[in-house]
Amino acid sequence: MELIVIGGTFSNYPASYKRQFFLDMINTINGSVSPNLEAAQLANETAERRIVGISIETRPDWVDETEVKLLRKLGVTKVQLGVQALDETILKRINRGHSLESVAKATRLLKDAGIKICYHFMPNLPGSNPGKDLAMARLMYEDPRFKPDFLKIYPVQVIPGTALYREWEKGEYVPYSEELLRDTLLSIKLITPRYCRIDRLVRDISKKWVAAGTKATNMRQYLQAELKVQGKVCQCIRCREVKAADFTLDPxxxxxxxxxxxxxxxxxxxxxxxxxxxxxxxxxxxxxxxxxxxxxxxxxxxxxxxxxxxxxxxxxxxxxxxxxxxxxxxxxxxxxxxxxxxxxxxxxxxxxxxxxxxxxxxxxxxxxxxxxxxxxxx
Incomplete structure (x- = not known):
């Protein structure tokens, strides 16, 4: 069983809350009540339902030495980082609040602790364009400071009540057309190295909440069909996995x-x-x-x-x-x-x-x- 704690910045919660939250999760999986986190983890080593991975989401600028130590104490083996863009100008334009330096620092701290890393990357942000999106993807894949093990691609979607929605209403932000977005995602997919797994290609948000931007929740299906037409393949880990096929080959x-x-x-x-x-x-x-x-x-x-x-x-x-x-x-x-x-x-x-x-x-x-x-x- 894999545990995924998603949504928000997990690192922002008090350490005591995080420890209690994990204790309650593991006790629930074990089907028994242990007095503390260490005891619950030990019980899971021989439990009927064993935990084979734990993932949390956070921001790069919240990852420091203290946080990494706590993550390992909790049993976390994978961290998803809300990188969003690999361009300082775009990060400032969207008031993201972190820099590429903080992304690089967080990535090294986590990898040196053995933790797997997933980046969240958002094409079509304000200030970007398809060329910049592709350039940021190349930087992410090729620069030794980055190179994530996993990637979630979340094209921008305009949601009512947000600052971006107000910009869109005034015509200050214009999302890509569906065709341009698919072409951009296809270009990123084709340069994805064999060491990286694209976990997701779009955020699964209800259509009724999306004012502008893609409403397709099966973007991967569209892109795979187009790749087949073009006679091309994506080399990412997910596209190469054996899946449910029988083991009949000598690898x-x-x-x-x-x-x-x-x-x-x-x-x-x-x-x-x-x-x-x-x-x-x-x-x-x-x-x-x-x-x-x-x-x-x-x-x-x-x-x-x-x-x-x-x-x-x-x-x-x-x-x-x-x-x-x-x-x-x-x-x-x-x-x-x-x-x-x-x-x-x-x-x-x-x-x-x-x-x-x-x-x-x-x-x-x-x-x-x-x-x-x-x-x-x-």
């Missing part, structure tokens, strides 16, 4: 090196015939995170994911992709890469419900991570 192991601010990363994947079966994100930091002593001298596995139809963790046989040993093979490869790069230890940002899996691979819990000594590997 190849691939290693893509990604340079980021403060670290070299390896995206290890099992793929075959444009189908993605499993992936692992390995981070080799130039300097260990100063926030967590257990990460000193560690390489960090930020994500391990096998795609396909969900199979119960107790199931031993299946025709699907999961429980085929792909994850264990990726873990072994990551350990070898880390050792060859000079790391004596490797850490995993394990969710609370998957700690047992890593224990079976020789990892031990240290603080908020699962850690293994790899100095003796051959």
């Amino acid at each position: 190849d192991l691939n290693d893509e090196v990604i340079e980021t601010l403060g670290a070299t990363e390896h995206l290890l994947t099992f793929e075959k015939a444009d189908r993605l079966f499993s992936l692992l994100r390995l981070r080799l930091p130039t300097v260990s995170s100063a926030l967590f002593s257990e990460l000193k001298g560690c390489a960090i596995i930020r994500e391990l994911h096998t795609y396909g139809k969900t199979v119960a963790h107790t199931a031993k046989t299946s025709s699907k992709t999961q429980h085929r040993g792909l994850g264990k093979k990726l873990m072994a490869q990551a350990e070898q890469i880390a050792r060859q790069a000079g790391y004596a230890k490797i850490a995993v940002i394990s969710s609370i419900g998957t700690r047992d899996y890593y224990r079976q691979l020789g990892y031990e819990r240290l603080g908020y991570y699962m850690v293994k000594n790899i100095s003796s590997l051959h």
